[in-house]
Amino acid sequence: xxxxxIVQILTRILRWSPLLFLGxxxxxxxxxxxxxxxxxxxxxxxxxxxxxxxVALGMNFVLLTAGVDLSVGATMYLAAVAVSLIVxxxxxxxxxxxxxxxxAIFGGANGLFVVRLGIPPFVATLATAFVGRGLGLFFSxxxxxxxxxxxxxxxxxxWLGVPVVIWFAVAGALVSLTxxxxxxxxxxxxxxxxxxxxxxxAGVPITRVTWSVYVLAGAFAGIGGLISLAQTAxxxxxxxxNAEFLAIAAAVLGGTSLFGGxxxxxGPIVGVVLITTVQDGMALINANPxxxxxxxxxxxxxxxxxxSLRSRLNTRVERKRIRVVEPVSA
Amino acid sequence: xxxxxxxxxxxxxxxxxxxxVLHGVSFEVAAGEVLGIVGENGSGKSTTMNIIxxxxxxxxxxxxxxxxxxTPTNRRAAEKAGIAFxxxxxxxFPNLSVEENxxxxxxxxxxxxxxxxxxxxxxxxAMELLRAVGLEVNPGTPASxxxxxxxxxxEIARGLSIDARVxxxxxxxxxxxxxxxxxxxxxxxxLKASGLAILYVSHMLNDILQLSDKLLVxxxxxxxxxxxxxxxxxxxxxxxxxxxxxxxxxPPSRETVAKREENPLLELxxxxxxxxxxxxxxxxxxxxxxxxxxxxxxxxxxxxxxxxGLDPHQQGHITAKGTSLTSGDLGARLHSGMAxxxxxRRHEGLMMDASAAENMALAALPLFxxxxxxRLRTAALKAALQEMAGMLxxxxxxxxxxxVRSLSGGNQQKIVIGRWLLCRPKLLILDEPTRGxxxxxxxxxxxxxxxLVAQGKGILVISSEIEELTGLCDRILVMxxxxxxxxxxxxxxxxxxxxxxxxxxxEAI
Numbered sequence: 001x002x003x004x005x006i007v008q009i010l011t012r013i014l015r016w017s018p019l020l021f022l023g024x025x026x027x028x029x030x031x032x033x034x035x036x037x038x039x040x041x042x043x044x045x046x047x048x049x050x051x052x053x054x055v056a057l058g059m060n061f062v063l064l065t066a067g068v069d070l071s072v073g074a075t076m077y078l079a080a081v082a083v084s085l086i087v088x089x090x091x092x093x094x095x096x097x098x099x100x101x102x103x104a105i106f107g108g109a110n111g112l113f114v115v116r117l118g119i120p121p122f123v124a125t126l127a128t129a130f131v132g133r134g135l136g137l138f139f140s141x142x143x144x145x146x147x148x149x150x151x152x153x154x155x156x157x158x159w160l161g162v163p164v165v166i167w168f169a170v171a172g173a174l175v176s177l178t179x180x181x182x183x184x185x186x187x188x189x190x191x192x193x194x195x196x197x198x199x200x201x202a203g204v205p206i207t208r209v210t211w212s213v214y215v216l217a218g219a220f221a222g223i224g225g226l227i228s229l230a231q232t233a234x235x236x237x238x239x240x241x242n243a244e245f246l247a248i249a250a251a252v253l254g255g256t257s258l259f260g261g262x263x264x265x266x267g268p269i270v271g272v273v274l275i276t277t278v279q280d281g282m283a284l285i286n287a288n289p290x291x292x293x294x295x296x297x298x299x300x301x302x303x304x305x306x307x308s309l310r311s312r313l314n315t316r317v318e319r320k321r322i323r324v325v326e327p328v329s330a
Numbered sequence: 331x332x333x334x335x336x337x338x339x340x341x342x343x344x345x346x347x348x349x350x351v352l353h354g355v356s357f358e359v360a361a362g363e364v365l366g367i368v369g370e371n372g373s374g375k376s377t378t379m380n381i382i383x384x385x386x387x388x389x390x391x392x393x394x395x396x397x398x399x400x401t402p403t404n405r406r407a408a409e410k411a412g413i414a415f416x417x418x419x420x421x422x423f424p425n426l427s428v429e430e431n432x433x434x435x436x437x438x439x440x441x442x443x444x445x446x447x448x449x450x451x452x453x454x455x456a457m458e459l460l461r462a463v464g465l466e467v468n469p470g471t472p473a474s475x476x477x478x479x480x481x482x483x484x485e486i487a488r489g490l491s492i493d494a495r496v497x498x499x500x501x502x503x504x505x506x507x508x509x510x511x512x513x514x515x516x517x518x519x520x521l522k523a524s525g526l527a528i529l530y531v532s533h534m535l536n537d538i539l540q541l542s543d544k545l546l547v548x549x550x551x552x553x554x555x556x557x558x559x560x561x562x563x564x565x566x567x568x569x570x571x572x573x574x575x576x577x578x579x580x581p582p583s584r585e586t587v588a589k590r591e592e593n594p595l596l597e598l599x600x601x602x603x604x605x606x607x608x609x610x611x612x613x614x615x616x617x618x619x620x621x622x623x624x625x626x627x628x629x630x631x632x633x634x635x636x637x638x639g640l641d642p643h644q645q646g647h648i649t650a651k652g653t654s655l656t657s658g659d660l661g662a663r664l665h666s667g668m669a670x671x672x673x674x675r676r677h678e679g680l681m682m683d684a685s686a687a688e689n690m691a692l693a694a695l696p697l698f699x700x701x702x703x704x705r706l707r708t709a710a711l712k713a714a715l716q717e718m719a720g721m722l723x724x725x726x727x728x729x730x731x732x733x734v735r736s737l738s739g740g741n742q743q744k745i746v747i748g749r750w751l752l753c754r755p756k757l758l759i760l761d762e763p764t765r766g767x768x769x770x771x772x773x774x775x776x777x778x779x780x781x782l783v784a785q786g787k788g789i790l791v792i793s794s795e796i797e798e799l800t801g802l803c804d805r806i807l808v809m810x811x812x813x814x815x816x817x818x819x820x821x822x823x824x825x826x827x828x829x830x831x832x833x834x835x836x837e838a839i
Contacts, residue, residue, distance in 0.1 A: 182447060183445050183447065184435065184437050191423045191426060191434060198423065199423075201385065202405075
């Protein structure tokens with residue numbers, strides 16, 4: 001067996017590693033707790049995953065362009081504060097719209113800094129993360145705000161036998177899938193992530209696309225914040241804290257590369273479910289609560305290690321070949 | 331046929347910072363005509379093509395397309411006007427599928443009103459284009475699975491997908507097999523018959539003579555010959571290409587001082603890396619300059635990276651003064667006194683916003699401090715830097731404050747050389763040491779290299795300019811498709827023979 005074929009097999013395995021990893025974790029917890037593989041528990045995992053799945057899907061667009069958005073946690077907070085203050089009793093579709101709009105505007109500001117002012121995404125969104133949280137604290141006057149009853153109901157209700165919050169995540173996935181597969185937007189996003197200068201030369205509308213990914217990340221984070229609000233029923237100043245890191249970890253666990261250009265829509269969802277499964281499993285086996293962050297940290301570490309292994313293998317596979325073996329058939 | 335000119339350039343000039351690369355280039359090409367363009371590296375061919383394709387803007391001069399003034403502001407605008415540019419530097423995105431690459435930004439839609447892609451139509455269109463260039467792959471495969479030759483075909487297919495009036499081919503056949511090349515030529519004949527104007531840039535003189543109706547020869551940013559193919563031969567083309575008197579540029583020829591050593595500064599025995607290089611044998615002794623010639627994509631730069639340990643090799647041995655160097659061990663190479671100047675100084679070599687002094691000091695810092703934690707011997711370092719700047723004849727107001735970005739290409743290159751010289755290397759590997767450097771600075775760099783070998787250092791120089799190698803080297807090795815195909819000693823130097831060896835043809839042209 002040549003080195004080349006080993007590399008190819010490894011690359012293929014790594015493509016499926018998110019699902020493989022999830023399977024292994026599930027089997028371990030199933031062995032440790034008989035309550036793990038019950039419909040109730042699996043549904044609980046999916047319900048707990050839904051808000052983060054939406055946020056991670058938005059983050060995914062930004063990561064695919066080789067950017068990052070560290071402000072999504074603050075965006076969640078800001079959107080949750082906004083709906084609690086502006087439209088506490090409005091119909092649910094208006095609430096959703098307001099949350100998405102607040103997020104989109106915030107994401108638009110991120111895009112402005114990155115695209116127009118040329119500030120590296122890491123720095124620009126780090127700054128807006130503080131601004132966003134500050135604004136949220138200012139408007140909420142540092143108080144804990146409670147969600148309206150009809151909003152809290154969204155966190156509990158079912159539609160067609162499936163919790164409503166899961167439908168929100170499914171809708172987010174469908175929107176993502178449409179953007180990434182049915183429109184040229186997806187090709188543009190991945191082209192920019194692979195080779196920014198090359199994309200410019202190939203005529204990709206870089207400014208518009210880059211701006212769009214930050215607006216999308218913001219809008220998704222806004223809705224993610226709303227779903228989280230519906231589940232917790234209140235907004236504390238720590239609402240959405242560190243959500244950006246969980247979202248990045250989930251996307252990377254799902255195979256999205258921090259180096260840009262590589263990733264899918266289903267990947268981040270699997271990543272989120274994986275993270276939630278670990279937390280759920282820890283609770284089921286009555287682990288020390290202080291061990292949760294440690295385990296999450298280990299999971300994130302594995303995710304990033306996998307990503308660099310993947311990109312190293314990819315550079316091997318994609319290396320320029322000089323001695324092309326001519327096909328024997330003539 | 332076709333009297334009216336489709337594309338006409340008049341007095342087009344272009345400078346990069348201080349270096350003038352085009353001096354009033356004028357030519358025209360008619361519809362249904364193939365204009366073959368030849369010239370050495372650095373003659374301005376690529377710059378001219380980039381200007382036509384809207385990638386670069388000319389400083390002076392005008393372009394007309396079908397009688398109307400043509401001033402593309404970017405690549406997209408040029409494409410809309412009907413200029414298809416098939417580049418030598420491939421812009422294939424490895425993470426996109428073949429069909430996404432082919433029709434990026436131009437995918438067929440389900441309906442005119444909605445932005446949804448019609449996957450079916452895209453597949454059909456992609457199949458057509460792939461068939462036209464004879465690339466038999468599934469349009470859905472990721473482009474990363476394609477070989478260099480297949481990527482080149484993909485790039486050509488992408489050019490065909492543009493509704494073009496002028497099509498530019500820049501070295502389209504460097505990685506193609508003979509069969510693929512033939513198919514491309516049939517396609518070009520068809521395009522020509524359909525009324526396109528074609529600009530065909532290549533080093534492959536046979537191809538140029540076979541394909542073209544008219545010829546354009548460029549040298550040093552000027553048009554040397556522009557006219558019908560008529561009685562042009564390969565001989566006369568090469569004379570026109572290299573015709574400049576160059577004796578003055580190079581240091582007076584030296585006696586080869588290198589002795590056949592038991593343990594040369596560098597020795598490669600049977601070095602191979604799958605799909606990159608195969609069975610490379612070479613030696614560099616103290617006091618000699620060895621040159622590596624070859625076309626772009628022949629594996630010369632990749633070989634340099636393997637020698638310096640930046641890339642691994644699977645088989646064979648690399649030794650320095652008898653000490654074996656393991657694959658990819660950069661530290662051992664630095665320790666043995668090896669230094670490497672990359673071909674890409676902007677990305678790999680220089681910190682553009684730092685000063686000349688900071689850039690030059692970088693590699694030598696360990697020599698001016700006994701450990702990472704002890705103080706740097708600043709005074710000694712400063713003195714060494716000033717001395718080096720003097721030796722290099724660096725033209726720079728203040729080496730400690732002016733950023734490198736503000737210096738000319740030649741001076742930037744001297745700084746990279748200076749950085750390694752401060753480490754007192756025994757063996758220097760130089761990849762394209764004079765690319766983008768003006769003639770004056772070139773001469774100074776050549777003199778410097780001659781002085782260095784006189785001190786007993788060894789130099790391995792890679793260059794695409796054959797005259798640079800024949801002017802400098804004691805021996806020249808020629809690479810073609812990852813192998814060393816021939817070796818010339820100083821007495822046997824012959825530009826034509828070296829060029830034809832680089833093309834992979836052993837018989838004299």
